[in-house]
Amino acid sequence: MQIELRRFFENDDIKQDFDYEFTCDDKLFSEPVHVKGFVKNSTGIVSLTAEADFTISAQCAKCAKNICKNMSIPVSHLLVSKLNDEDNDDFILVENMLLDLDGLVMEDIYLSLPLRFLCKEDCKGLCPYCGKDLNDGECGCKKPVDPRLAALSQLLSEDE
Ligand SMILES: [Zn+2]
Ligand SMILES: [Zn+2]
Incomplete structure (x- = not known):
């Protein structure tokens, strides 16, 4: 989903909820990724607050058993239309006033994933x-x- 942000940058006290699903090409995600949250401008600060629910289908790195695991991560960012002097990872620079929400959510999901999946912590x-x-x-x-x-x-x- 793409979110047009101009009105968020130009108006104070505006909020839009979203609740949708998208499919990811990566085989790791057998089910659609579900995203629920909102974008808002509060006293001039535009922010995204959401939660992404997804299902991982992988093989245990030790015993190769198939694993199906439901996970959930928070996706929370401040959005800016232009960066000031310094680089700041807390801010997401939105070019053309268009936020590629699926792409941003996938970035956060990949960052949150462990290097390998185990069927259980102490898999032998x-x-x-x-x-x-x-x-x-x-x-x-x-x-x-x-x-x-x-x-x-x-x-x-x-x-x-
Ligand atoms: Zn295992
Ligand atoms: Zn043996």
């Missing part, structure tokens, strides 16, 4: 040797010698 992962899901119990398989070490010792013995 898979046994690297037999592939058993260790969350279901120990596998009891014999851990073989590291194949790189085995190859190295073979090389060394061939030299002799």
